[in-house]
Amino acid sequence: MKSTLRRSVCWFLGALLLLALWHLAVVLLSIPEYLLPTPVSVLKELLGKNLPRYLGHVSRTALEAASGFLLGNVLALLAGIILYRCESLKLLTMPAVAAFQAIPIVALAPLLIVWFGSGMLSKVLMAAVISFFPTMAALLSSFSEVDHHAKLLFRLYRASYRSTVRHLLIPAALPHLVNGLRVSAGLATVGAIVAEMTGADAGVGFVILNASYRMETVQLFVGILLAALLGLTGFGIPNVIRYLYPQAWASSRSGNKP
Amino acid sequence: MSLNAAVSIENAWLDYHGLTVFEDFSWKVPSGSFTAVIGPSGCGKSTLLRVVAGLEPVNAGKLACLENDERGQHDIAMAFQSPTLLPWLTVEQNAFLPFDLTGTAVDSAIRARFDRLLSLVGLDDFRHARPHALSGGMQMRAALIRTFITNSRLVLMDEPFAALDELTRERLGAELEKLWREEQPAVVFVTHNLSEAVMLADRVCVLSSRPVRIVREIEVQLPRPRTYDTRFLPRYEAVLNQVRQCLLDAESMV
Numbered sequence: 001m002k003s004t005l006r007r008s009v010c011w012f013l014g015a016l017l018l019l020a021l022w023h024l025a026v027v028l029l030s031i032p033e034y035l036l037p038t039p040v041s042v043l044k045e046l047l048g049k050n051l052p053r054y055l056g057h058v059s060r061t062a063l064e065a066a067s068g069f070l071l072g073n074v075l076a077l078l079a080g081i082i083l084y085r086c087e088s089l090k091l092l093t094m095p096a097v098a099a100f101q102a103i104p105i106v107a108l109a110p111l112l113i114v115w116f117g118s119g120m121l122s123k124v125l126m127a128a129v130i131s132f133f134p135t136m137a138a139l140l141s142s143f144s145e146v147d148h149h150a151k152l153l154f155r156l157y158r159a160s161y162r163s164t165v166r167h168l169l170i171p172a173a174l175p176h177l178v179n180g181l182r183v184s185a186g187l188a189t190v191g192a193i194v195a196e197m198t199g200a201d202a203g204v205g206f207v208i209l210n211a212s213y214r215m216e217t218v219q220l221f222v223g224i225l226l227a228a229l230l231g232l233t234g235f236g237i238p239n240v241i242r243y244l245y246p247q248a249w250a251s252s253r254s255g256n257k258p
Numbered sequence: 259m260s261l262n263a264a265v266s267i268e269n270a271w272l273d274y275h276g277l278t279v280f281e282d283f284s285w286k287v288p289s290g291s292f293t294a295v296i297g298p299s300g301c302g303k304s305t306l307l308r309v310v311a312g313l314e315p316v317n318a319g320k321l322a323c324l325e326n327d328e329r330g331q332h333d334i335a336m337a338f339q340s341p342t343l344l345p346w347l348t349v350e351q352n353a354f355l356p357f358d359l360t361g362t363a364v365d366s367a368i369r370a371r372f373d374r375l376l377s378l379v380g381l382d383d384f385r386h387a388r389p390h391a392l393s394g395g396m397q398m399r400a401a402l403i404r405t406f407i408t409n410s411r412l413v414l415m416d417e418p419f420a421a422l423d424e425l426t427r428e429r430l431g432a433e434l435e436k437l438w439r440e441e442q443p444a445v446v447f448v449t450h451n452l453s454e455a456v457m458l459a460d461r462v463c464v465l466s467s468r469p470v471r472i473v474r475e476i477e478v479q480l481p482r483p484r485t486y487d488t489r490f491l492p493r494y495e496a497v498l499n500q501v502r503q504c505l506l507d508a509e510s511m512v
Contacts, residue, residue, distance in 0.1 A: 159359040
């Protein structure tokens with residue numbers, strides 16, 4: 001408890017120190033605002049008369065990223081469960097998966113805009129595609145790392161695959177899976193923003209791109225700040241599972257392997 | 259298949275990962291008996307257990323476990339070298355796993371059996387503990403509960419106490435003998451430990467290295483229950499030496 005408090009205080013002080021240094025540097029070196037605005041002017045712009053507009057953009061991006069995250073991860077979960085069961089299907093699809101992973105997924109953004117237009121759908125799909133792979137990879141590798149004897153035991157008791165997934169594979173994979181989900185949630189935000197920067201009329205990516213065209217550096221910084229906040233939020237959300245199902249982390253707290 | 263064999267393997271052939279494990283292998287385990295299986299490392303003892311459990315098909319030959327009328331969902335129980343408890347479940351939930359997986363309701367008879375096993379292995383206070391809160395020996399005790407809760411007619415054990423210290427191993431061996439004496443399932447107990455084999459079993463089955471053959475089956479005619487004093491009987495020494503000599507022969511016959 002005491003160390004948590006100390007960590008929070010240190011974290012807060014560190015952030016404050018960074019902002020203070022930033023502000024001082026701009027003022028002392030008299031850097032022009034169009035190159036580097038002070039944190040104070042960035043906050044002023046964010047919380048000023050444009051706040052409702054910014055909130056609109058943020059919620060748009062959040063909605064796109066969250067929908068894409070859900071879609072991508074539900075598909076990844078299904079794909080992982082099916083591919084783990086069907087070894088031959090897994091071998092069949094692995095070249096395609098490897099090829100797909102070799103593409104920087106952001107390079108697909110223009111294609112998605114061409115196919116699905118500049119509306120929300122292309123952003124949701126971008127977020128879905130980018131969040132699909134980390135989860136599926138985490139799932140497949142942690143399924144195969146589940147204790148061999150536990151798997152034998154389930155076969156001995158003639159457990160169905162459905163019941164093996166529910167009672168063994170998913171609970172055992174959960175700590176890994178949550179790490180995969182965290183990466184995937186951060187990436188979903190990146191995906192949505194990149195797709196917005198490729199072609200959109202709203203969202204954080206639109207704010208950033210628009211501000212850069214007009215050399216509105218303060219607005220550009222607001223966009224970056226909002227993107228960072230979204231990414232952080234996404235990264236934190238999968239931790240909820242830790243509080244909902246803490247017993248899955250039981251083994252990692254001690255050296256005893258099942 | 260003879261009427262009272264728990265396991266009967268006839269003329270089995272098995273290639274496993276390119277190695278010939280069985281070459282016309284035949285073996286019988288009388289029902290209700292306690293059989294210890296001992297043999298050179300890597301001779302296929304664990305594979306033999308998996309074949310008996312039906313987890314590994316043989317290439318050719320006949321395999322029969324238990325009489326037909328004894329076959330059910332929980333006809334065979336198995337224990338491994340590691341406790342193999344699910345770390346997110348409590349001792350009680352781990353014990354009831356065989357029933358949960360087959361959709362069998364845990365009724366009062368099963369609960370009563372669980373309570374009896376729990377106090378038999380001395381885990382009364384740890385019913386709701388998760389495995390990480392238990393020592394290695396206690397985890398193995400919890401695994402013993404799960405192995406015996408189904409009242410299976412055939413219990414397969416693959417070096418269950420190998421990772422434990424000598425004293426814990428002896429204590430758990432005594433508990434295992436007690437469980438076996440009460441219910442008389444056929445137990446097949448793979449071990450590396452000669453004295454453990456002789457202390458627990460009715461007969462010690464010495465295997466050769468691959469391809470597996472039965473070098474000899476040695477009857478252990480020692481009084482039960484086997485206690486600390488059993489080790490001082492001249493008969494114990496004699497059987498132990500017999501098994502040791504047999505194992506040495508098995509290892510030199512490559």
